[in-house]
Amino acid sequence: MIDLIVEIEISGLNCVVGKITGNDYNDARFSYTVDYLQMEGSRPISLSLTLQTEAFSVHATRNFFEGLLPEGFIRKCVAKEVHADTNDYLNILAVLGNECLGAIRIVDNEAAIPVTSYKLLQDAEIKALAQEGATESVQLITKSHLSLTGASGKVGLYYEPESKKWFFPEGNAPSTHIVKQSHIRLKKIVANEQLCMLTAKNLGIEIPESFIVNVGSDNKEDILFATRRYDRKFDEDSAVLNGLRVPYRLHQEDFAQALGIAAGDKYEKNGAAYLKRSMRSEERR
Incomplete structure (x- = not known):
């Protein structure tokens, strides 16, 4: 059985917005809780998942939540690490x-989450992350319960600029x-990516x-x-943990999730005209 709680962080506090329930990933459906629907100022977690009392379809549920997962080879490695079927997006999620893009968290009450810290x-651990290819990043991903989209090996870490130290987020x-x-x-793909970013900045594009x-x-x-994560923000009243200021999570979604496009179809092909669709008011609601 699938029974996952969906939370969103609001001003530093985790708020339950709904549940994903079903026999397995083939029939699981997301629904908002009554309390969240009645809460003042409640907002949908996606343009494709508008506020409603009815459970969403299996298709709509998968299109949004699968969009939170890594892709391609990294997803296969993670699935193997956690002994899950690659297609079982909910088991992997x-x-x-526990830590996704934006402010969404998926909580499995049966899973043990480490103490928050x-x-x-150490320098040797960072060096190992660079040298080990997918293996080390997949282990860090599963240890931190971190889900980042994309097909490259990546992890989420905390950087303290004054000391230039890296920290591993737990819990x-x-x-x-x-x-x-x-x-x-x-x-030289790293150098190329940084060159592209700096070129965009010099052209006046915010990066x-x-x-x-x-x-x-x-x-x-x-x-x-x-x-640096654009979906994390420090305020003067940010909490302090282990001597480090804790950022707030900011909610976000990509255009594929907003348009209800399946994760496997997010890279446009066959003239799907995603850009045109993203500009239509009826698609954006």
Whole structure:
């Protein structure tokens, strides 16, 4: 049986918005709780999941929540690590959903979540993350119950700029940066990505802060790419944990989720005209 609680962080506090229930991932459906629907100022978690009392279809449920998961090879590695079928997006999300993009959390009451804290990473651990390819990142992903979309090996870490130290978020602790490994088959991909980001900035496009992390030589096995999360924000009243200020989670969704496009179809093909669809008021509601 599937019985997962869906929460969203509002001003630093976790609020239950609904549940995903069913026999398995093939018939599971999301529904909002009555309390959330009646709560003043409640808002839908997606443009594709408008506020309503009825449970959403299996199709609509999968399109949004599967969009929270890693893709491709990383997803296969995670599925193997947690002994789940690659297609069983809810079983994987039950393990990884404690820290997603945006402010959504997926809580499995039967799973044991570590105590909330920040663990200082030693230089050797960061170097291992750069060198181990998918293996090390998948282990960190499952240990932190972290779900990040995309097909590259990446983890969410906390960066303290004054000390230039990296910390591993445990339990409900939010990360501040997404740290991505070099691609084994594509040389200089980190340098290329940073060059593209800086080029966009010089053209007047607003970009998130990013930088290259070199843990040894200039070889790809010693290079990581760090990007500050735009869905995390510090305020003056931010809480302090292990001597570190804790960021707030900011809710967000990508256009595929907003339009109800399946994760397997998010990269446009066959003239699907996603850009045109995203501009239609009836699609955006």
